[in-house]
Amino acid sequence: MLKNKKGLPQFLTVAVIITILINIVIYFVSQSNYKQIDYSEFLTMVNNKQIESVEIDSDRLVITPKNEDNASALNKKLYYTGNLDYPQLVDKLYNADIKFTTPVKNTRLPIISFLLSWILPFALFYFLGNFLMKSMGNKLGGGAMSFGKSNAKVYVEKTTGVSFKDVAGQEEAKESLKEIVDFLHKPERYTKIGAKLPKGALLVGPPGTGKTLLAKAVAGEAKVPFFSLSGSGFVEMFVGVGASRVRDLFSQAEKQAPCIIFIDEIDAIGKSRDGNIGGNDEREQTLNQLLAEMDGFDSSKGVVILAATNRPEVLDKALLRPGRFDRRVIVDKPDLKGRENILKVHSKNIIMDESVKLNDIALATAGAVGADLANMVNEAALRAVRMGRDKVKQEDLFEAVETIIAGKEKKDRVMSENEKNIVAFHEVGHALASALQKKTQPVHKITIVPRTMGALGYTMQMPEEEKYLMTKEEILEQIVVLLAGRAAEDLVFNEVTTGASNDIERATSLARQMVTMYGMSDKFGMIGLESIQNRYLDGRPVRNCSDEISAEVDREVINIINKAYEKAKELLKSNMEALGKISSHLIFKETIMGEEFMEILNSVQNKELANA
Structure with a gap:
């Protein structure tokens, strides 16, 4: 029943003490209804016929008086007095018409009494205590008496099941971690020259890039125990529990060295303490204990700490200094x-x-x-x-x-003919603007089949090669492509719809980045007016300029957008026949591929050249 055998003697001692106390309470409660009287008073009550019954025991007489004022059986007061072996007592009771009896001794009664008064309370307390301890263990993790115990999952060589072969697209990160694996395998190669094992490596990158997978691969390759837990697993509602868990974790790790400790989402406990007024005392105590433990253990024993985060900018500087996390391994989006x-x-x-x-x-x-x-x-x-x-x-x-x-195809959504026409011209407008410019990506697919994420249609472009840089001209042409859908609506139907909302948002974001971050504005030149915060998460920009400059930035962005929109309209005006013919074909088929799109466009252009 109880998993913690070390606490069994203490538990039994407490159970026995409580059982004794329960029996003492029961005894005093049972004796509270008895009152001792003199034998002479008893005889007087017999003569006055105030007694209902008498129980004659070997050492005493238990007297039950007649009801007074309709008192209930539970509230009736009983009397007792010593047994003086009065010879005429039986005759006297019989003549007074008083019931009398002598209790028959039952050999089973002491056993039953012992079971009810001692074994039953002890058993009830044992099962109740065990249930409460299990309940608290489920809520607080690890049992009521193990608040400070580490709840790290321990994997060994055969249970991680991951090696470097299972990790792809992160060759540079694997190269940095292979050295740690080699050190754990052959430490003498490094200690011979005087090198020391890095105490820790911090894996940094966007969500989903494989930081946890890399850490498991290191343990799988090194074939050593692997302690894995999340940063939030240290912090509890009780102050001091997190620090105790850190101590216990490092104590377990040193016993199983060489081994690897992996702390996922370390920013949960490693946030910077600078200017943190009224901060979380429990988190700070946990961080302080972690810093002390990382300084205190001997790296020659082969204990390596790996940690992962996608918010390195919020980590405490003391955590990042050499001697704690010696290496920062970037696990970025793959090429x-x-x-x-x-x-x-x-x-x-x-x-x-x-x-x-x-x-x-x-x-x-x-x-x-x-x-x-x-x-x-x-x-x-x-x-x-x-x-x-x-x-x-x-x-x-x-x-x-x-x-x-974009989500799954939403086949049950039926658009009207007018809406279908607008969406078709909108999407072909994007495709034409892409095909008619030099530095844009080729069109792969055009569809007007609605998707579950809200898109009524979309144009998919496929790059011919991977690019890491974008020129100013490429960004401007991309903005033109984004705005060409709205331009097609305006030219063909002389009205605009809400379908261009996402296009406008993306075009505005690109134009603002040109002005504030890329130094591609003639007005502001190479001035950084915004910086990226949380680079590996949402990448939201933060303004670094005054309100006056910000207003000028807005005007410059508006100017870029307006010029791109006018260019989009000019491109489509000069290719209205292609716009109409491709859109009609798209309305009929609902989805066309890039090759089909280019065939129609080329046929129209060749026809125009022949007529020119």
């Missing part, structure tokens, strides 16, 4: 080759058709992280099963990409 390798890792157990080209999928998923790509491969496999196939085709993978980006 083209990295995405292709990740797709290969996640598709190795999926039956793929021979026509599948993972490079094309990698090109179409710029900005995706490992978790996104794993989800896309799984969605493609599910779609193949739904379609009744036993292999995943290229179309399944592209549909999975679109499902993750």
Whole structure:
């Protein structure tokens, strides 16, 4: 019943004491209804016929008086007096018409009495105490008497099941961590020259890039125990519990050295203490204990601390200094080759058709992280099963990409003919603006089938190669593409709709970044007017200028947007025949691919050249 055998003697002692106290209370309560009287007073009551019954025991007489004022049986007062062996007592009671008896001794009664008064209370207390301790253990983690115990999950070599082969797209991060693995395997190679094992490595990157997977891979490769827990697992409602858990964690780790401690989301306890008025005392005590433990343990024993966060800017400076976390390993979004390798890792157990080209999928998923790509491969496999196939085709993978980006096709939404026409011209406007400019990405697909994430249609562009830089001209042309949908609505229907809201938001964001961050404004030049906060999360910009400059920035952004919108209208005006013909074809088919789009555009342009 009780898992903590060390606390069993204390528990039994407390149970016995409480059982004795219960019996003492029961005895005094039972004796409270008895009152001792003199034998002479007893005889007087017999003569006055005030007694209902008498129980004659070997050493005393228990007297039950007649009811007074209709007193209940529970509230009736009993009397007792010593037994003087009065010879005529029986005759006297009989003549007074008083009931009398002598209790018959039952050999079973002492056993039953012992069970009821001692064993039953002890058993009840034992089960009740055990239930309460289990309940508190479920709520507080680890049992009522283990507030300060570490609740880290301990993995050993065979249970992590992850190696560096299972991690793709993060070659630089793996290279940094392989050295730690090698040190744990062959420490003499490094100690011979005087090198020391890094005490810790901080894994930094956006969510879903594989920081936890990398940490497990390090433990799997090193074949050492792996302590894994979250930063929030240290902090409890009781002050001092977190610090106690840190001490216990490092104590366990040193006993199992060499080993690896992995603290996920370390920003939960490692936030900066600078200017933190009225902060969380429990969190700060936990952080102080963690700093002390990282300074105190001997790295030669082979205890390595790995931590992961996507908010490195909020961490305390004392935590990041050399001697604690000696290395910062960046686990960033993968590039083209990295995405292709990740797709290969996640598709190795999926039956793929021979026509599948993972490079094309990698090109179409710029900005995706490992978790996104794993989800896309799984969605493609599910779609193949739904379609009744036993292999995943290229179309399944592209549909999975679109499902993750824009949601599933909403086939039950029926648009009116007018709305369908507006959406078709809107999307073809985007596609034409992309095809008619030099530094834009080629069109891969145009569709007017609504999606569950709110899109009534969309134009998908596919880059020909991975790019890490964008020129000013490329950004301006991209803004033109974004605004061309609204321009098509305005030119064809002489009215505008709410369908361009997301396009306007993205175009405005690009224009503002040109002015405030990229130094691409003729008016402001190379001045940083905004900076990125939480780079690995939402990447929201923070203003670094006065209100007057901010107002000027707004006017410059408006100027860029207006010029791009006018250019979009000019491009479409000079290609109205292509706009109409492609839109009609799109309305009929609802979805057309990039090759089909370019065939129609080229045929129209060739016809115009022939007539010119």
